[in-house]
Amino acid sequence: MARTRYQRGEIVVRHYKAHDSYMGRWKEDIRLPNGQVIRRKHSKVFGIVGRITAKQARRQLEGILARVNDPGYQPETTATTFQALAQEWGDQAFPEMKDSTVVNMQGHLKNHLLPFFGERQVKEITTRDIDTFLSKLTVGRKTKKNVFCTLKLILKQGRAWGNVRENIWESAKKIGKSETEIRAYSDSEVEDILKQSTGAVKLFYWLDVETGMRAGELTGLRCCDVDLVKKRVRIRQAVWRGKIQAPKTSNAIREIPIPPQIVDALKSHIGDRTEGLVFTTKNDTPWNSDLVLKRHLHGKLKVVNGTLHMFRHTFATRQLQAGVPVSVVSKILGHASVSTTLNIYSHVLAEHMEEFERNRARILGT
Numbered sequence: 001m002a003r004t005r006y007q008r009g010e011i012v013v014r015h016y017k018a019h020d021s022y023m024g025r026w027k028e029d030i031r032l033p034n035g036q037v038i039r040r041k042h043s044k045v046f047g048i049v050g051r052i053t054a055k056q057a058r059r060q061l062e063g064i065l066a067r068v069n070d071p072g073y074q075p076e077t078t079a080t081t082f083q084a085l086a087q088e089w090g091d092q093a094f095p096e097m098k099d100s101t102v103v104n105m106q107g108h109l110k111n112h113l114l115p116f117f118g119e120r121q122v123k124e125i126t127t128r129d130i131d132t133f134l135s136k137l138t139v140g141r142k143t144k145k146n147v148f149c150t151l152k153l154i155l156k157q158g159r160a161w162g163n164v165r166e167n168i169w170e171s172a173k174k175i176g177k178s179e180t181e182i183r184a185y186s187d188s189e190v191e192d193i194l195k196q197s198t199g200a201v202k203l204f205y206w207l208d209v210e211t212g213m214r215a216g217e218l219t220g221l222r223c224c225d226v227d228l229v230k231k232r233v234r235i236r237q238a239v240w241r242g243k244i245q246a247p248k249t250s251n252a253i254r255e256i257p258i259p260p261q262i263v264d265a266l267k268s269h270i271g272d273r274t275e276g277l278v279f280t281t282k283n284d285t286p287w288n289s290d291l292v293l294k295r296h297l298h299g300k301l302k303v304v305n306g307t308l309h310m311f312r313h314t315f316a317t318r319q320l321q322a323g324v325p326v327s328v329v330s331k332i333l334g335h336a337s338v339s340t341t342l343n344i345y346s347h348v349l350a351e352h353m354e355e356f357e358r359n360r361a362r363i364l365g366t
Contacts, residue, residue: 022057029075212315215289252334
């Protein structure tokens with residue numbers, strides 16, 4: 001239904017028993033749950049005659065009409081709770097997402113967003129409510145940013161559907177960068193881990209620390225993705241909870257060079273196999289990286305403060321300390337952008353800057 005543009009509305013005087021009041025009247029489009037748009041009359045009392053003037057009432061009405069007459073105006077939907085909006089959003093968005101992303105976002109909804117916003121009308125949620133929610137969220141900074149990201153996706157879709165009037169998330173307080181220091185293994189720690197490990201699990205750790213691959217990428221590495229002649233491995237898939245899936249991002253599809261020593265170890269481990277995964281169980285199923293961490297790294301080797309992801313951090317730290325350009329390290333790691341690498345390893349780059357200043361001072365004799 002075409003709507004009347006640039007309404008002026010009207011101010012009328014309503015007569016009540018106790019007093020007369022100025023009331024504003026205008027028309028506004030409403031989107032029904034089935035998607036149909038209808039026009040409804042709206043009215044609002046602005047004040048008592050004598051306490052405000054007709055001009056003051058008119059100015060209040062003009063504030064409402066400014067939104068309705070805006071070229072970017074979107075019809076509001078009938079009363080919708082955040083829970084209903086989140087459900088409708090999830091039904092459409094989740095089938096297009098990776099399983100791991102869906103599980104994380106469902107956790108954000110169940111544990112944080114629905115308990116706070118669930119029964120509230122979406123159109124009544126304000127920027128202040130979002131700030132209050134974030135201030136009460138007792139999780140790490142990175143998790144808080146991820147929860148906020150899920151909230152923004154839902155509200156943005158609500159804005160497109162007409163449930164949310166304004167971009168209320170844009171003015172919310174910035175969470176900022178994580179203050180958690182990225183920890184990598186020292187050279188002696190890597191040497192001890194490899195010395196105490198044997199067989200396939202040793203190759204797993206060694207390949208991880210020499211390529212910076214994610215644990216899921218390692219468990220999803222296929223024999224056909226290993227090029228022993230060119231001394232490279234190709235990342236084309238990953239494993240999450242036993243399921244084969246696409247890599248984390250499009251940038252994660254990449255090739256990584258490997259040193260000759262690992263080429264020999266891979267050749268011995270793979271043998272004549274050209275199909276299947278490089279790391280498999282006796283039943284030819286993918287390795288579970290969580291079990292490798294729990295049973296071997298934590299259990300057998302007693303590296304209680306270590307994680308598999310620290311091998312990736314170790315690789316990146318070593319490359320940056322060796323002077324490899326950030327852009328190259330970022331490409332090998334499969335980051336979405338160089339800025340991601342800069343943000344994660346800013347402490348390593350800061351150390352390089354300090355070393356640069358010391359060397360320049362020596363050269364200049366200052």
